Amino acid sequence: xxLDEPSNVPTTSITKRSSGDESATYSGLNLARTIxxxxxxxxxxxTYINTTNISTNTNDAGPLTYSNSxxxxxxxxxxxxxxxxxxxxxxxxxxxxxxGIILKKxxxxxxxxxxxxxxxxxxxxxxxxxxxxxxxxxxxxxRIGEMATNYREEYGISDEFSNVWMTIIYNISKNxxxxxxxxxxxxxxxxxxxxxxFGLVKSxxxxxxxxxxxxxxxxxxxxxxxxVSERKEDESKDTLSFEDVKKLCDRFHIYCSSNxxxxxxxxxxVNQNDLxxxxxxxxxxxxxxxxxxxxxxxxxxxxxxxxLSLEQFRxxxxxxxxxxxxxxxxxxxxxxxxxxxxxxxxxFIDEEGFIKYLNAQNAMHETKEDYTKPLNHYFxxxxxxxxxxxxxxxxxxxxxxxxxxxxxGCRCVEIDIWDDDSGPVVCHGFLTTAIPLRDVIxxxxxxxxxxxxxxxxxxxxxxxxxxNQRKTSMIIKELLGPMIYYGSQDPSLMLPSPKELKxxxxxxxxxxxxxxxxxxxxxxxSPMDSSTVSSFSSSYESEVDNNHNTMSTPxxxxxxxxxxxxxxxxxxxxxxxxxxxxxxxxxxxxxxxEMLEISAIHGLKFRNFSLSESKATTHCFSLNEKKLDAMSMxxxxxxxxxxxxxxxxxxxxxxxxxxxxxxxxxxxxxxxxCQMVALNWQTxxxxxxxxLAMFQLTNQKDDVLHSGYILKPPTLLPVVSKAKEIPIxxxxxxxxxxxxxxxxQILSVQLLPNLKETKNTKKDETFGSYVIFEYIDDEEPLxxxxxxxxxxxxxxxxxxxxxxxxxxxxxxxxxLKLTLNCLDFTFIKFTVMANGVPLATSCLKLSYLKSGxxxxxxxxLEGEQYIFSTMFIYTKxxxx
Numbered sequence: 001x002x003l004d005e006p007s008n009v010p011t012t013s014i015t016k017r018s019s020g021d022e023s024a025t026y027s028g029l030n031l032a033r034t035i036x037x038x039x040x041x042x043x044x045x046x047t048y049i050n051t052t053n054i055s056t057n058t059n060d061a062g063p064l065t066y067s068n069s070x071x072x073x074x075x076x077x078x079x080x081x082x083x084x085x086x087x088x089x090x091x092x093x094x095x096x097x098x099x100g101i102i103l104k105k106x107x108x109x110x111x112x113x114x115x116x117x118x119x120x121x122x123x124x125x126x127x128x129x130x131x132x133x134x135x136x137x138x139x140x141x142x143r144i145g146e147m148a149t150n151y152r153e154e155y156g157i158s159d160e161f162s163n164v165w166m167t168i169i170y171n172i173s174k175n176x177x178x179x180x181x182x183x184x185x186x187x188x189x190x191x192x193x194x195x196x197x198f199g200l201v202k203s204x205x206x207x208x209x210x211x212x213x214x215x216x217x218x219x220x221x222x223x224x225x226x227x228v229s230e231r232k233e234d235e236s237k238d239t240l241s242f243e244d245v246k247k248l249c250d251r252f253h254i255y256c257s258s259n260x261x262x263x264x265x266x267x268x269x270v271n272q273n274d275l276x277x278x279x280x281x282x283x284x285x286x287x288x289x290x291x292x293x294x295x296x297x298x299x300x301x302x303x304x305x306x307x308l309s310l311e312q313f314r315x316x317x318x319x320x321x322x323x324x325x326x327x328x329x330x331x332x333x334x335x336x337x338x339x340x341x342x343x344x345x346x347x348f349i350d351e352e353g354f355i356k357y358l359n360a361q362n363a364m365h366e367t368k369e370d371y372t373k374p375l376n377h378y379f380x381x382x383x384x385x386x387x388x389x390x391x392x393x394x395x396x397x398x399x400x401x402x403x404x405x406x407x408x409g410c411r412c413v414e415i416d417i418w419d420d421d422s423g424p425v426v427c428h429g430f431l432t433t434a435i436p437l438r439d440v441i442x443x444x445x446x447x448x449x450x451x452x453x454x455x456x457x458x459x460x461x462x463x464x465x466x467x468n469q470r471k472t473s474m475i476i477k478e479l480l481g482p483m484i485y486y487g488s489q490d491p492s493l494m495l496p497s498p499k500e501l502k503x504x505x506x507x508x509x510x511x512x513x514x515x516x517x518x519x520x521x522x523x524x525x526s527p528m529d530s531s532t533v534s535s536f537s538s539s540y541e542s543e544v545d546n547n548h549n550t551m552s553t554p555x556x557x558x559x560x561x562x563x564x565x566x567x568x569x570x571x572x573x574x575x576x577x578x579x580x581x582x583x584x585x586x587x588x589x590x591x592x593x594e595m596l597e598i599s600a601i602h603g604l605k606f607r608n609f610s611l612s613e614s615k616a617t618t619h620c621f622s623l624n625e626k627k628l629d630a631m632s633m634x635x636x637x638x639x640x641x642x643x644x645x646x647x648x649x650x651x652x653x654x655x656x657x658x659x660x661x662x663x664x665x666x667x668x669x670x671x672x673x674c675q676m677v678a679l680n681w682q683t684x685x686x687x688x689x690x691x692l693a694m695f696q697l698t699n700q701k702d703d704v705l706h707s708g709y710i711l712k713p714p715t716l717l718p719v720v721s722k723a724k725e726i727p728i729x730x731x732x733x734x735x736x737x738x739x740x741x742x743x744x745q746i747l748s749v750q751l752l753p754n755l756k757e758t759k760n761t762k763k764d765e766t767f768g769s770y771v772i773f774e775y776i777d778d779e780e781p782l783x784x785x786x787x788x789x790x791x792x793x794x795x796x797x798x799x800x801x802x803x804x805x806x807x808x809x810x811x812x813x814x815x816l817k818l819t820l821n822c823l824d825f826t827f828i829k830f831t832v833m834a835n836g837v838p839l840a841t842s843c844l845k846l847s848y849l850k851s852g853x854x855x856x857x858x859x860x861l862e863g864e865q866y867i868f869s870t871m872f873i874y875t876k877x878x879x880x
Contacts, residue, residue: 151449422436774829776826
């Protein structure tokens, strides 16, 4: 992955970006005072880290920021002295500022040493005589040790340098990441620069978070000392009216009705004069943010005590959370949250520490996949028409489509290649504008392994003439070079495993039945005779066949995202006449040998499962959803599909009539063993939500790196010689399985984002929030009941009760019970509603979810993760 040098990033404006709400701009003066107050009163300091002892756990890999973070040029308003850091970190920063550190910058083309320095305001890192700048506020993650292995291996750097290698992932725009690969001369220099960057990024991130969602004390401090008075003696004066309190809550996106806030304000107003002093205001904040549902859990496990002992904590972790640790591990966890004092009862955790513990726990099981099985044993995260950002027609094709899906963990992308005066281009036939193929391949080269080190499959749909096919082959070999996997000489052998194919790119293209699949694939191709194949685009093939005589030519706009230097040719390629002419190429496209030999997987048009071509492990059938659905209706064919996919590859893609880029439910195709279920990633509908949940590609807040490969469940792995053996196989496995009793409690939501439609309206005084629960599978649960605080809507849906007037941290404590056959393909979805309007969602694979009390992430309807908003749930799964 060769990435460009970081460019200068413009200073971000003073804007607080709140998920789900319009930006609220603060005045420079008030913001400056706010930041100073936070720094002055914060007691948190950055700990200096010895990188030799850093855990390989992904949570310790580095600081993580998000696209919706509160971005602000801190030092422009506070000055570097305001940044409260440890003395040891401060000393390291001074060395980094004055002397700099020699680091080797690694790219695909070269390795060159530069002197890197920290800027005077502790906000930027410069090198190449200050001509190159990396802003610390753009840093998303710092990966070292095991977390950086895939980057280091990709550039051929041996393990002996693992302790001095660092990869910095940073944003250059909202949805675009880049990587900076660095190697220090020794561990001392490495420790110094890592601690400086890690410490500073962490401190700046915590500052942003403290302003966005401050805790009880900081919340009170920020408001009082920025709008009332900074003087200590004024804290006892009764100053804040209820209107002041209401405005403050609006400012920090705490949306509750006036009546709801008035109740807490009156309780906090000790002297009942309708004005709050500083101490009373702190009491108000504490009441507002109280977690009643956690208080109930606390009282149950402590028997009403104010202290949680080590033994009580151990019992809760093992029995309720269903997690197992050694005594030493449990004690270390306990120490992280215990009260820093002792008495006759010994050490303990108080309720505040217990809440911090619950907030810090990951909701999902860590991925521990076996990547040593043949490629056909895995489900592969796959994209359909990757170059499109919206609908299937009339859209602007863009390389951004590839950037976005590769950064999310997609492992199979699609490229439709067509003729153009300027050479091979990527487009959806005459339906969209076009972009040069070279631009697409170059982007794939840069982003192929930025998230996952496991193989990337490029599914080519070749619709161009021989000359442009030769150009295509040359472009692929030139840009991808040693990353290309040419395949095996013997197509009867099993496919290699994802582990064997790490950092490799697999080309998949169609071929004819006349060309032997046993040709040599071990060396770069040489010119040979071409073969004839109807290699029309898999999805476009249906479009032309079904709609050629009725579809009119839409009006198109020119592409905004292509990066070809030949602008005149590009404009010509995007003209309507050029695109319309492409329709005449639909018959008998000749795929030349140069293209077939760089392709380790050969797509075949399905005729039947008995042909000799379908016995080679290198073949792959591609079918649209309608065709595969129709085949599945035939019992014999359905068994043949299942049998085929236990040994060979299959790809399924959306039907033509999904012109708005909607998606089907992928579960039924996974259940048939189909490895590449290609979806429209540009659409965040239910189908794509299930897809992302399957591959755990939504859990990015904890920065868990997922491979894009999921090993099929045991029911789909055994190879059978005859299709009639499959029912017997399923029946035997069913006998061995036990039914699952599932309990799910929807307890509460924290820091619920505001819904624009309810803000500043009469509804704001009466709004109510609730949650819709959905059970998602291709078969109904054996039983499904709402046992507390909710209503059953259908055999697969239920609703919580309404929590009226509280749109900030509503509580429901709803309980659901289900009985299921198994959890292999069971998904659950939560949708938070406000005034009947969807506000946030979370779709999860049930088997990935940890037992016990967990905070799960929430997402906007556009698929963006809310930074601070979470849903608090309880889950328990037991065998009957």
